[in-house]
């Protein structure tokens with residue numbers, strides 16, 4: 001099924017999602033920005049796009065109170081695969097849900113690189129998220145070296161089949177394609193490169209999950225900002241964005257979401 005909204009953006013029939021990943025940024029003061037995002041998420045935007053903000057876990061509870069009633073969803077950036085136990089410093093998906101989170105990012109490249117997370121671990125975290133009733137945003141993406149070696153689609157395919165568990169569906173899983181070399185660099189892939197990878201992801205999802213796979217949202221992430229959002233978000237099989245730096249300021253985050261107005 002394909003649909004085109006009134007502003008010409010292709011939505012592929014799926015409701016778009018713009019998600020913000022604050023990473024390890026923000027003290028309580030930063031919650032003012034979330035307040036402004038909630039205020040700016042007016043009826044027009046609410047009709048067009050889902051918004052999700054993922055602050056650091058330290059701000060989760062306060063953030064979910066601030067966002068309450070605005071329909072901006074609040075999510076976490078990672079979770080442990082177990083529900084509870086002797087895992088010093090870790091946070092379970094159930095604990096995040098208890099604080100008001102409704103989603104969690106798993107397998108971000110910064111965790112795959114910095115914490116040596118494997119596809120199997122990401123898959124287990126995804127299952128933990130579902131058990132806690134959270135939507136999982138599963139991140140995949142190639143490094144610059146892998147792209148230069150022509151290995152992008154192979155890498156993406158392996159991450160997708162290894163990180164996404166059986167039982168993935170349109171309601172509990174979102175895929176985020178984030179080329180590692182585009183994260184925080186100001187560089188973005190060409191439209192052709194984005195279309196190629198998103199098309200390959202959609203094909204793989206549809207092959208494996210049938211109708212559910214055709215209904216799962218695929219986000220693009222990596223240096224998305226208000227000035228390039230229109231162009232990127234109208235590409236086929238791009239059902240939204242996962243935004244890092246530009247999600248820290250309400251004016252930028254809302255400016256990106258406004259592509260769907």
Ligand code: 13P
Pocket residue numbers: 021108178182183184185186221222223224242243244245246
């Ligand atoms: P930037 O938008 O800062 O490039 O970060 C993207 C990202 O990693 C979101 O998860």
